[in-house]
Amino acid sequence: MTKNMSGGDMKFVLKAALAISIALGSITTPASxxxxxxxxxxxxxxxxxxxxxxxxxxxxxxxxxxxxxxxxxxxxxxxxxxxxxxxxxxxxxxxxxxxxxxxxxxxxxxxxxxxxxxxxxxxxxxxxxxxxxxxxPNILFVRTETPVNNFDQFMTWAKSGPQPLKYGSAGIGSSQHLAAELFQTRTGVEFLHVPYRGGTPAVQDLVSGLLDFSFSTTAGLAMMNAGRLKPLVVTSTKRLSMLPDIPTIAESGYPGFDASxxxxxxxxxxxxxxxxxxxxxxxxxxxxxxxxxxxxxxxxxxxxxxxxxxxxxxxxxxxxxxxx
CATH class of the missing domain: 3.40.190.150 (Bordetella uptake gene, domain 1)
Known part of the structure; x- marks a missing residue:
């Protein structure tokens, strides 16, 4: 993932990811x-x-x-x-x-x-x-039936619930995980991370209702084209040509945000x-x-x-x- 954040943000994100990896007993050995x-x-x-x-x-x-x-x-x-x-x-x-x-x-x-x-x-x-x-670049997706249709509505939803919103990623240290950690750091909103062994299983569980949102690319776009998910924002510094109407997080109140x-x-x-x-x-x-x-x-x-x-x-x- 491209590093484009302040030293404090970066260290906070790394510490959060490290804490999660230790808590889950991360595997670091070669394949058996x-x-x-x-x-x-x-x-x-x-x-x-x-x-x-x-x-x-x-x-x-x-x-x-x-x-x-x-x-x-x-x-x-x-x-x-x-x-x-x-x-x-x-x-x-x-x-x-x-x-x-x-x-x-x-x-x-x-x-x-x-x-x-x-x-x-x-x-x-x-x-x-x-x-x-x-x-x-990652794209923040929610289910089509989720009652939020833009970034501001998403943030209101994230701040108002009694429990943190749950999101899935391709695993600890994946681009989706670090994008969400940076997102959490910059917005001050707490989210609950559910790591998977790949981005596709995470998107499948988002569609099924086990998660609230997810950062994704290919798997999320496939479900978007199938009418199951909708995009709210992208994590790059510029809008994507294939989603010209979807804003960046950087232009939505968090200048310099880049999690590609x-x-x-x-x-x-x-x-x-x-x-x-x-x-x-x-x-x-x-x-x-x-x-x-x-x-x-x-x-x-x-x-x-x-x-x-x-x-x-x-x-x-x-x-x-x-x-x-």
Missing amino acids: SNEVDSRGGARTVVVPLAPGGAGDKLGRMLAQRLTEETGRTYIVDNKPGAGGNIAAAHVAKAKNDGSTLLLTTGGMLTLNPHIYKNIAFDPIKDFTHIAKWVDS AWYGVVGPAGMSDAEVAIVQRAVEKLARDEKLAAALEAEALIVDYRDPAAFKQYVQQELDSWGA
Whole structure:
């Protein structure tokens, strides 16, 4: 997640996330032996989220493009849980021959090291940073039948109830979690966090009435298009072109608010230049595809391609910023 808040806000958000992770007994160890892929020489794109959400779709796009480009078969291996730490630790310890890649979220590499204790990987030393791909602003959704239709009405609702509103996220340290923590910090309104093993299950429970609201992108938009959810505000600094009438939180009374996530591709440390080039070219072609970029933007995914050197520098800067 892009860091754009005051030092006090940032430390408050990190402390809140840390407290929750400790209370829930967060998992930070690699996947157990019975979870490790047993398909021999199959090449995998590990996705740290449950099937159906934005990250899963991006992982499948990458696997398909790599299969087309190389003639090798790449498959998606979903390893949700622990804010992405299970997936990251699995890839960090994999062979560095290019057969195992990770579609990483920003939070996994830049937030988790500050939130979780005894994390099982180093976000810089244990990975080959291949490419940054897209940014992903979050959207605040409520059910269609919820009697609030704009941000002001939502805030009145949130402040007036006897109990905090419940929201779901893709897990502790996910972009949705940190967006909500920042939202809570800036507004002074308390919310109750319910972490899931991916954004799609959280949205499903929002639709079913088990949650009051949720920050989401792809899964939420699908339910919006189905008439089950409605958007109220977005977490980026600018309005989204596919939701031009939905304001930002920044323009709704909280200047500077920005809680956008991002996705990139890494592999185990020590990958050869030749293997890196294969994956980098695939991501770059996806990023330069104008039709695909337009389709991604329709799902609130904004292309922001960076090559290996620029991507590694970006990760280091974000990591340092969150730890400041």
